Amino acid sequence: MLRSLLFLPGNNPNMLINAGTLGADAVIFDLEDAVSPDEKDAARILVRNTMKYMNLEACEVIVRINSVDTSFWMEDINALLPYKPLVFLLPKTNCKDDVLKVCGYLSECEKKLEAEEGTAFVMPLIETAQGVENAFDIASCSKRIKALFLGAEDLTADLGSKRTKDGREIEYARSRLVVAARAAGVDVFDTPFTDVNDDEGILDDALLAKNLGFSGKASISPRHVSAINRVFSPSSEEIEYAYEVMMAIKEAKEQGKGAIALRGKMIDAPIVQRAEKTIAMAKALGIRGDENE
Amino acid sequence: MNKLVTTIKEAVELSGLKNGMTVSFHHHLRNGDYVLNMVMEEIARLGIKDLTVNASSLFDVHLPLIEHIKNGVVTNVSADYISGGLGRHFSCGVMENPVSFRTHGGRPSDIISGKTPIDVAFIAAPSCDPMGNCSGKYGKSACGSLGYAMVDAMHAKKVVVITDNLVKYPLADWSISETNVDYVVSVEEIGDPKGIVSGTTKITRDPVGLVMASMAAKTIEASGLLKDGFSFQTGAGGASLAAAKFLKEIMLEKNIRGSFGLGGITGYMVDMLNAGCFEKLLDVQCFDLSAVESIKNNPNHMEISAQHYASPTAKSAVVDSLDVVILGATEIDTDFNVNVHTDSNGYIMGGSGGHSDTAAGAKLSMIIAPMFRARLPIITDRVNCISTPGKDIDVLVTQGGIAVNPKNSELKERLVLSGLPVISIEELKEKTERITGKPEKIKKGDRVVAEVVGRNGEILDEIYSVC
Structure with missing residues (x-):
C-alpha cells in the first residue's frame, strides 16, 4: 500500500x-x-x-x-x-x-x-x-x-x-x-x-x-x-468506527436483521465497504491487528 | 585596597607565577577567545617555563599555544575538549608529555580535591568591576554563563580577572564574587564576538538528520520518561536540535510540563522554556545570542557552575537528576563504548566535555549518529578511543534503526511495543557494512599523546600518535 x-x-x-x-x-x-x-x-x-x-x-x-x-x-x-x-x-x-x-x-x-x-x-x-x-x-x-x-x-x-x-x-x-x-x-x-x-x-x-x-x-x-x-493512514477513530460497523453487521446477521443502524445512521453497503478497506489498511500498516475482531 | 593592575604582565608578576606551576583558563569565549593567547604571550616573555595549562577546553584560536609547547613554556596540558586544528599537533606528538583529557565534571572535582591544583586562574570576563565581581552576561563580549570558570575562581591560589568592560563598583548580578579575585586587568578586547557565540543555532535540514531526530523524539516518548517533571539535555548539533524540536511538539501536544533543561544552552532550549516545556533552564554555557539574552533577562534561566552541573564528587550534581540526554559520537562499538575524542584517522578532534558525565547521570543516555559518514561506518568492533564507557549508554538512534543496549531490556520492550524499528547493534553494524564495506583499522603510532581520564579518575583509554 x-x-x-x-x-x-x-x-x-x-x-x-x-x-x-x-x-x-x-x-x-x-x-x-x-x-x-x-x-x-x-x-x-x-x-x-x-x-x-x-x-x-x-x-x-x-x-x-x-x-x-x-x-x-x-x-x-x-x-x-x-x-x-x-x-x-x-x-x-x-x-x-x-x-x-x-x-x-x-x-x-x-x-x-x-x-x-x-x-x-x-x-x-x-x-x-x-x-x-x-x-x-x-x-x-x-x-x-x-x-x-x-x-x-x-x-x-x-x-x-x-x-x-x-x-x-x-x-x-x-x-x-x-x-x-x-x-x-x-x-x-x-x-x-x-x-x-x-x-x-x-x-x-x-x-x-x-x-x-x-x-x-x-x-x-x-x-x-x-x-x-x-x-x-486511517485515524484511530476511523479504525474504531470500522470495527464497530463490522461488529454491528455481524450481530445483525446473527439476529437475522435486515437493516441496521449505528450511532443513529443506517449502515449500507458503501459504509461496510469503506470499513473493510479501513481495517485492511490498518492491518497492512500494522496500526491495529485482530484484537478488535 | 586596589586590585586593578594596568597590564597582564603586572598581574602575572604579582600572582607569583613560577616555573612548574599550573595556570587555568575557561572556554566561554570559545573560538573567539583572545585571553589565553595574551596571557601565555606575557608569560613566555617573562621567561617562565615548564607550565601546566589546565583549560576547560581549547579551540583552534589557541594555536599559538603550540609555539609555547615547542619553546618549553608549556610542558603539560589538561583539557576537557581540544578542537581539530590544535588536536592535530598533539596527535603528531608536539608535546613530550601526554595531554590529560578530563570531563566537564571530572575537572572541577579534581581541582577541588587538590588532585590538579591551580596556581593562577586567568578568567576572561565580559564585565567586571574594579574589585573583581564579574559576569558573562553583559558587555560587548557577552558570553552568558561563566559556569566553567567558577570552580577555578574559588579554588585557585591566585585569581586574575581580565575584562574589556570595566564597570563601576559594585557590578550587580555577578557570577564570580570579588571574594575570590586577587587582581583585575582591563584590556581593549577579550575576544571576537563572532567566535564567542553564533548568531543563531539552526536545526538540520538534512533529511537523514531529520529522520534520526524524529526517531529520537519517538524513542524518548516511548521510554516512559516523558511526563510532567521531565528533564532534558541536548547538544547544539543540527540533528540534536531537530530532536528537541520534535520533542517540543510532542510535549506541547500532550501538555507535558518538564522540570528543567540542562547543559550548554541554545536558543532552541530557550524557546522550549518560553513555550512552557520546562520550568527552569540550568545553564553552564551559552551557545548562542538567544541563550545569552535569556540568561540575562529571564530569572528562570539560571547559571550553574561546572561542579553543580556534573561533578562526580559533589554531594549531588544536576546530571544526577537528569532524565534524558542526547549525545553525539564519532564512533560507537558493539559494546556501546563511544568515541568523541578522535576522528576516523585517529587525530584528536574533540573530547568528552559533558558527554560521559551526562551519560552516567541520565536515566536515558541516547546517541544520535548516522549509520555512516562519507564512506565510513559509525559502528565498529572496537572504538579507537573510549570516551564514554558503553555501560553508561542506553540506546543508539540511526536512520537505519534503533539499537538498545542489552543492559536496558525494559527500554527495548517499550520501544518494540511502540512499533519503533529496534535492531541489535550487531545487525545494524552488518547492515551498514553491506553499504560501506569494512574499513581497515587505523595504524596507531608508538607514542601515547593523550590519556582519557574518566569522570571518576580512572584511565579510560590512551590516544596514540598518528604522524
Missing part, C-alpha cells in the same frame, strides 16, 4: 544510499527533470547500482524514466527493467499512444530477458492539458497501468495558470484524474506540495487530496513524508 511517494534525484548518491530510511512507502528515483542531459548516463548507472546492491527493505522503488519524446527513455528501461522496479513513471503522458509505445517496448524487453510478459508496470504522469482530457483513455489502455499520477507544476505551466498553495487552479485536474483512475480501476497519486518549509501547508494539501479520493501523495522533500503518511 502506497501512501507517500518520495522523489529522489537519480544523480545524488547520498540520497540514493539513504533511500530506504526516509520513511516513504516508495521512492521515485528520478532520471528526468532532476538530471541534466549530460548526467543522464551517470544517473542511470547510479540508480541501477542502487537497485542492484542496496536493500531498501519495505520501501518500494519507482523509476521516473525520461519522456517518450526524448532519446533517453529506452536506455532507461534497458538499464533498469532487470531490477524490477514496482512501476515506471512515464512523464508527460499526453495520450494512450504514449503509454502503448512504452508498453510495446516493455514487451520486447521482457522477451529478450525471458521474463514473463506483462510483469512490468507503468504509471502515467499526467502533466499537460491534453493528458488531463485523455485521462480515462490513458488509465484504461493497458493492463500494465497501476495508477495515474498528477504533476501540477508542468500542468499549470501548460495551462498558463499560476501555481498556488491552495491549488484552486488544479481543482478540475485533480477531480478529473481521480474519477478517471477510479473508473479504470487503478490508483491515483497527487502532485507534490512544493514549499518544503511549510509544515502546516503539507498537512492541509494532503488532507485535501485524501478527501478528493487520491490513494496517496508524492513529495519532493523527505520532510513531508511523515505528514503524508499520517494523513493517508
Whole structure:
C-alpha cells in the first residue's frame, strides 16, 4: 500500500544510499527533470547500482524514466527493467499512444530477458492539458497501468495558470484524474506540495487530496513524508468506527436483521465497504491487528 | 585596597607565577577567545617555563599555544575538549608529555580535591568591576554563563580577572564574587564576538538528520520518561536540535510540563522554556545570542557552575537528576563504548566535555549518529578511543534503526511495543557494512599523546600518535 511517494534525484548518491530510511512507502528515483542531459548516463548507472546492491527493505522503488519524446527513455528501461522496479513513471503522458509505445517496448524487453510478459508496470504522469482530457483513455489502455499520477507544476505551466498553495487552479485536474483512475480501476497519486518549509501547508494539501479520493501523495522533500503518511493512514477513530460497523453487521446477521443502524445512521453497503478497506489498511500498516475482531 | 593592575604582565608578576606551576583558563569565549593567547604571550616573555595549562577546553584560536609547547613554556596540558586544528599537533606528538583529557565534571572535582591544583586562574570576563565581581552576561563580549570558570575562581591560589568592560563598583548580578579575585586587568578586547557565540543555532535540514531526530523524539516518548517533571539535555548539533524540536511538539501536544533543561544552552532550549516545556533552564554555557539574552533577562534561566552541573564528587550534581540526554559520537562499538575524542584517522578532534558525565547521570543516555559518514561506518568492533564507557549508554538512534543496549531490556520492550524499528547493534553494524564495506583499522603510532581520564579518575583509554 502506497501512501507517500518520495522523489529522489537519480544523480545524488547520498540520497540514493539513504533511500530506504526516509520513511516513504516508495521512492521515485528520478532520471528526468532532476538530471541534466549530460548526467543522464551517470544517473542511470547510479540508480541501477542502487537497485542492484542496496536493500531498501519495505520501501518500494519507482523509476521516473525520461519522456517518450526524448532519446533517453529506452536506455532507461534497458538499464533498469532487470531490477524490477514496482512501476515506471512515464512523464508527460499526453495520450494512450504514449503509454502503448512504452508498453510495446516493455514487451520486447521482457522477451529478450525471458521474463514473463506483462510483469512490468507503468504509471502515467499526467502533466499537460491534453493528458488531463485523455485521462480515462490513458488509465484504461493497458493492463500494465497501476495508477495515474498528477504533476501540477508542468500542468499549470501548460495551462498558463499560476501555481498556488491552495491549488484552486488544479481543482478540475485533480477531480478529473481521480474519477478517471477510479473508473479504470487503478490508483491515483497527487502532485507534490512544493514549499518544503511549510509544515502546516503539507498537512492541509494532503488532507485535501485524501478527501478528493487520491490513494496517496508524492513529495519532493523527505520532510513531508511523515505528514503524508499520517494523513493517508486511517485515524484511530476511523479504525474504531470500522470495527464497530463490522461488529454491528455481524450481530445483525446473527439476529437475522435486515437493516441496521449505528450511532443513529443506517449502515449500507458503501459504509461496510469503506470499513473493510479501513481495517485492511490498518492491518497492512500494522496500526491495529485482530484484537478488535 | 586596589586590585586593578594596568597590564597582564603586572598581574602575572604579582600572582607569583613560577616555573612548574599550573595556570587555568575557561572556554566561554570559545573560538573567539583572545585571553589565553595574551596571557601565555606575557608569560613566555617573562621567561617562565615548564607550565601546566589546565583549560576547560581549547579551540583552534589557541594555536599559538603550540609555539609555547615547542619553546618549553608549556610542558603539560589538561583539557576537557581540544578542537581539530590544535588536536592535530598533539596527535603528531608536539608535546613530550601526554595531554590529560578530563570531563566537564571530572575537572572541577579534581581541582577541588587538590588532585590538579591551580596556581593562577586567568578568567576572561565580559564585565567586571574594579574589585573583581564579574559576569558573562553583559558587555560587548557577552558570553552568558561563566559556569566553567567558577570552580577555578574559588579554588585557585591566585585569581586574575581580565575584562574589556570595566564597570563601576559594585557590578550587580555577578557570577564570580570579588571574594575570590586577587587582581583585575582591563584590556581593549577579550575576544571576537563572532567566535564567542553564533548568531543563531539552526536545526538540520538534512533529511537523514531529520529522520534520526524524529526517531529520537519517538524513542524518548516511548521510554516512559516523558511526563510532567521531565528533564532534558541536548547538544547544539543540527540533528540534536531537530530532536528537541520534535520533542517540543510532542510535549506541547500532550501538555507535558518538564522540570528543567540542562547543559550548554541554545536558543532552541530557550524557546522550549518560553513555550512552557520546562520550568527552569540550568545553564553552564551559552551557545548562542538567544541563550545569552535569556540568561540575562529571564530569572528562570539560571547559571550553574561546572561542579553543580556534573561533578562526580559533589554531594549531588544536576546530571544526577537528569532524565534524558542526547549525545553525539564519532564512533560507537558493539559494546556501546563511544568515541568523541578522535576522528576516523585517529587525530584528536574533540573530547568528552559533558558527554560521559551526562551519560552516567541520565536515566536515558541516547546517541544520535548516522549509520555512516562519507564512506565510513559509525559502528565498529572496537572504538579507537573510549570516551564514554558503553555501560553508561542506553540506546543508539540511526536512520537505519534503533539499537538498545542489552543492559536496558525494559527500554527495548517499550520501544518494540511502540512499533519503533529496534535492531541489535550487531545487525545494524552488518547492515551498514553491506553499504560501506569494512574499513581497515587505523595504524596507531608508538607514542601515547593523550590519556582519557574518566569522570571518576580512572584511565579510560590512551590516544596514540598518528604522524
